[in-house]
Amino acid sequence: MFEIIDHIEIELTADDILKGQGMDPARASDRVKDVVLEVLTEANSLVEPKAMAGKLPVLDFAHETLTFEGGIFEGPLVKRALAGATEIFLAVCTIGPKLEERMKELMASDMLKGLALDGAGTAAIRLVSQAVTNMLITAAENSGLKTGMKAQPGQEGWPIEQQRVLFSVLPAEKIGVRLTDSCLMIPRKSVSFVLPLGKDLREDATPCDFCSKRERCPWRREKQVAAG
């Protein structure tokens, strides 16, 4: 059901690292750019991209609650992003621990390089997450399905505690990722996400269109009356 994806190829550029540090490459100082160039090769050698991903069927959707085989996701973002899905992809991606360990060493001896490496890690996990998302979208399209809005536990509208639900069904420890008591992922440069898929995911649809309570929902009736 869940598979390890380890053929993820990314190559960081100096601009990626500057953006990972929250900088506009066009405005970065020469000193900062030099430091980034100094760490670029090492940063690429320390990134070990891996992901674990799989697909589970959706059993019910009602208001802000999506019940799928293995758990329940709840929250306003769940309603907005996952309504209409007949299945969901769950994924955890990481760049492994090596870059983070080296970054901590550098922070003690050469903070500018340490910060550059931290930016490299941020940029790398973004690229890995995008590459895995693209693979899942292609897999869905090959099965004649559409994908919807990607969402992450911990984003606004989806409590971070729901990471526990995701980690209870996805064996992330097999790619070396674990959850702390406060629901942060270790290694830190890891991301988790859920991607909805289905035949009926339409941009003009509203969550009420897919809700199992819609026929008896007083809020929906109120909205229909208000809309005339």
Ligand code: SF4
């Ligand atoms: S039909 Fe009612 S319960 Fe269902 S999503 Fe709409 S407002 Fe919420």
